[in-house]
Amino acid sequence: MSSERVVRHFQEALGELKERLLTMGGLAEQRVSQAITGLVNGDADLIERVISGDEPLNQLHMEIDNRAFTLLALHQPMAIDLRAIVAALKINSDLERVGDLAVNIAQAGRRYLRHPPVKPLVDIPRMGDIAQRMLHNALDAFVGRDTLLAQRVLEEDDVLDELKTTVFRDLLSYMLEDRATVEPSLDLILISRHLERIGDHATNIAEDVIFMVSARDVRHAGGASSAS
């Protein structure tokens, strides 16, 4: 191949890699959305579908890893292209975990639906909205190389962390008041943790976007971890 054709082939392959990553992102988003919708609407069928439907995401995860690896092995990408491929490898891991977390939410949701419901799910639906929006914006930031949008994702993570603490406190007080709420409350606490972790993965993606675009490392800039 002429060197011009090699470059074109590389850019095409890189474009395909990004496209597959977006497909994967869309799928991960959809699964989180279904798990939360299943919980909110008490839709046991939808929840079962989330639990048993992890395979396409797992396949994409391996495919994308292979594509990124092949690009590194066959070409010698430099600067922003190299950063984009390394970012793709990391984002790919994050999205796979998001898919696992959707399964975890659905599993806790399945248990939850077996009990009389706890109030109107406290702030769980709101946490679900924020986590999904963060994920969506992080992927949009990746596509558009939009560091401002990525920055907004980082800021929203604090809101999610605060809500997690509120949810914990609210549910704890129900549990202490009424024994019958112990089991369902426990599942809601676990779900709030899973949502918080989805927010963490969106944050990782946003940080990778900032690194990819500006070669600037914004991780660990805010001091200690706020998770618990």
Place this chain on the structure above:
Amino acid sequence: MSSERVVRHFQEALGELKERLLTMGGLAEQRVSQAITGLVNGDADLIERVISGDEPLNQLHMEIDNRAFTLLALHQPMAIDLRAIVAALKINSDLERVGDLAVNIAQAGRRYLRHPPVKPLVDIPRMGDIAQRMLHNALDAFVGRDTLLAQRVLEEDDVLDELKTTVFRDLLSYMLEDRATVEPSLDLILISRHLERIGDHATNIAEDVIFMVSARDVRHAGGASSAS
């Protein structure tokens, strides 16, 4: 530089990368061990040190990422060297999360110590031992390119998952029997989840070792995720 010197320089830099990764692994192990020891011995000082001591690990995380990235950018590593660098990038992320999880365990441990203790911590110490051994073996497997040892790490993950379920069931029954155990039990449940996730990260590392050595992808071979 002569090409021989370039190769030697690359191999030296790759060796340093691995060495730093092991330093990081040792530090991550130590922090998990301190968090669990602090909980078991009711040592509030040790717990506080874990909570406030995440910085060295975060610094190493960024340093190792930069080293791996520089190796990819300046040299054109092939085959096993390329796989080793990509594995290092991934293992680095896993170890950083393990450090975060040690903080999470310590934070829940701090709350736990404020209440009268629940029985003898159910199976938490055993889960702690297994998670630490998995992490240690996964790193040993990385150093020794030992796929058999890596395989053993994968197998132990099932034991950890089962213990997590037992812990959950045991603590739930305490909570239903006696209101006073609700808060401390909740913290132990969260700690068992954090330990399970440390096991997941050890599993990721073991899978990366197998990929690095044999170029064989063993992820997603066992069907759906067993977490909840």
